Amino acid sequence: MKELDPILHSQLRLAVMSILMNVEEADFVYLKEKTESTAGNLSVQLDKLSTAGYITVTKGFAGKKTRTTCQVTELGRKAFEQYVEALKSYLNL
Amino acid sequence: MKELDPILHSQLRLAVMSILMNVEEADFVYLKEKTESTAGNLSVQLDKLSTAGYITVTKGFAGKKTRTTCQVTELGRKAFEQYVEALKSYLNL
DNA sequence: TAAAGTAGTTTATAATATAAACCAAATAAA
């Protein structure tokens, strides 16, 4: 049986990646709302995705407020697609 | 976003369930080989699935050797199907 | 009958996820 990438096999990280696969970019606040996660948890998981090279995290400003935006990388896109393929063999899809 | 049943969202437990969904029953040794897990890990995860009511574990004999066989329950079958549905929304399938 | 193998379980440890506590800047209220 295929290995399931442990970086992606986590509910919150998978949710974040799932969102990022369908948009150009998404910011911290949006991801937090969409995933209904706590800020702390989200922050940690974004770090892990970023450290793995699956997303880029950019800190900027929206007016005077800080704004953290995320984008999936090419590596992340590939990892996600491979994860989906691996999972299919478990789910009988 | 839908919740992913934490009992199923574990590589080894998911692998076991995936196997059991397609066969009448499977024994410990077979599951261990198929999943390439250690006996200890498998034993623990079978317990969890059993405690959740997702599988039944029956201890019997094959000749003089002990033989532990597992079967998925109706509850387990439903949980697995719901898990698949929930995952689909993450994977864009 | 001693050694090695089989079929597991129990327990200790490492890794993970999660939330609570915290911090800094901006805005609102007194």
Next chain:
DNA sequence: TTTATTTGGTTTATATTATAAACTACTTTA
């Protein structure tokens, strides 16, 4: 204008989970 309050996060402590190592009991082989 100083003092709450809110916003947008990060760091750290804790609970949960996964995993393998160590162990048990019984069987087969030498």
